[in-house]
Amino acid sequence: MRTYRLTYFDARGKAELARLVFAAAGQKFEDNRIQKDEWPEIKKTMPFGQVPLLEVDGKPLAQSYAIARYLAREFGFAGSSNWELAQIDQILDLVDDAKKEMLKAGHEKDPDKKKDLEQKLQDEIFPKFIGFFEKLLKDNGGQFFVGSSLSLADLAVLALFDNPLQKNPSLLDNSSALQAHRKLVQSSPKIDEYLKTRKHTDM
Amino acid sequence: MSSSKVMKMPEYRLHYFNGRGAAEPARILFALADVEYEDVRYEREDWPAKKPGMPLQALPVLEIDGKMMTQSHAIIRYLAREYGFNGTDNMETFRIDEIHEAIVELQRELYKFHFENDEAKKKEVRQSLVDTIIPKFMNFFERRITENHRSGGYFVGDGITLADVLVYNIIFNIEKSQMVSLDNWPKTAALCKKVASHPKIADWLKKRPQTEF
Numbered sequence: 001m002r003t004y005r006l007t008y009f010d011a012r013g014k015a016e017l018a019r020l021v022f023a024a025a026g027q028k029f030e031d032n033r034i035q036k037d038e039w040p041e042i043k044k045t046m047p048f049g050q051v052p053l054l055e056v057d058g059k060p061l062a063q064s065y066a067i068a069r070y071l072a073r074e075f076g077f078a079g080s081s082n083w084e085l086a087q088i089d090q091i092l093d094l095v096d097d098a099k100k101e102m103l104k105a106g107h108e109k110d111p112d113k114k115k116d117l118e119q120k121l122q123d124e125i126f127p128k129f130i131g132f133f134e135k136l137l138k139d140n141g142g143q144f145f146v147g148s149s150l151s152l153a154d155l156a157v158l159a160l161f162d163n164p165l166q167k168n169p170s171l172l173d174n175s176s177a178l179q180a181h182r183k184l185v186q187s188s189p190k191i192d193e194y195l196k197t198r199k200h201t202d203m
Numbered sequence: 204m205s206s207s208k209v210m211k212m213p214e215y216r217l218h219y220f221n222g223r224g225a226a227e228p229a230r231i232l233f234a235l236a237d238v239e240y241e242d243v244r245y246e247r248e249d250w251p252a253k254k255p256g257m258p259l260q261a262l263p264v265l266e267i268d269g270k271m272m273t274q275s276h277a278i279i280r281y282l283a284r285e286y287g288f289n290g291t292d293n294m295e296t297f298r299i300d301e302i303h304e305a306i307v308e309l310q311r312e313l314y315k316f317h318f319e320n321d322e323a324k325k326k327e328v329r330q331s332l333v334d335t336i337i338p339k340f341m342n343f344f345e346r347r348i349t350e351n352h353r354s355g356g357y358f359v360g361d362g363i364t365l366a367d368v369l370v371y372n373i374i375f376n377i378e379k380s381q382m383v384s385l386d387n388w389p390k391t392a393a394l395c396k397k398v399a400s401h402p403k404i405a406d407w408l409k410k411r412p413q414t415e416f
Binding site (some may be wrong): 016048061062063064065066067069070073082083084085087089090092093094134135 | 258259272273274275276277281284285287292294296297300301303304305343354
């Protein structure tokens, strides 16, 4: 049996997609959550001074999406053809585009500018991305994003909206398609079990 | 993985601006795989009229037998898998993905420079790229090539993969803006030379349109 150890901060952040793949696969892993005060010491031991880090039988793998893709291929959430995998990648890139926009507001120090950026997120950016995701979902029949079963794409979209929904619970009120998708993914037995026991964190 | 049942080659049309930009790795892969495609290039002034017809109102788009595929990195990965430049097992593919993500990060840093309009700030950003950021990534590339114990001096295995193409391509752009000299990273320099002198790629580099970006 392989052993997996995932090191990250005590947060969902860039590690959550990997955790969700483990959950969906029913695969045990050591969820090594480090505290802020431990980080300076641990940072020195990380390949690029960064987390997340996945260790597979002790061998280190870095870079969050590379890790998630590796696990998705390993456990069968990476589509069933090159075309499906391309559709999954397309959605991962779109999720990353949306995250970049969210980070702009998150990283802004000037309170006025921050407020403007947050307003822009709610008024323009989220509706734009929600529209894109809805269309992709509808084009594939409305249930899953790619093919006819759960894939890394579904998990990535689920994780993407965790933070914005925490801030604005009505964000998806006008998108019945995305709401239904969220429910479908959250209620699959293994994910449901994981979400129920997942540690609550702000991010 | 590949659609081997279909005997006919798919019809590819790659839509992008008249520049290397986010489409160039796909063009290099097409050249490397010796696959024909239509290299559709839009001038800036034509773009507003074309934009609504594109799935995410963005370029590049790869059209495969009429099906539109978006997102440059998804497109590149698709072509790399289709034509065998994406590693031979899950771990090799991981190593290629790892380089790919590093390239995305480095590209993001380079954009900060290109899109900065304030002259003073632009100078500052350039300095930090030259002093810190670019060397950090170059060290990483050098290390990964060193760690690959197979012969050939590539990132993964003993032949050219997407990782080599991506690193060659970004270094071409960085060298063009004179932000790096490869003297300190001999293995990476040798790799770039090898990619550029691959007969199929060399052929493309000779004939591709010369554009600033």
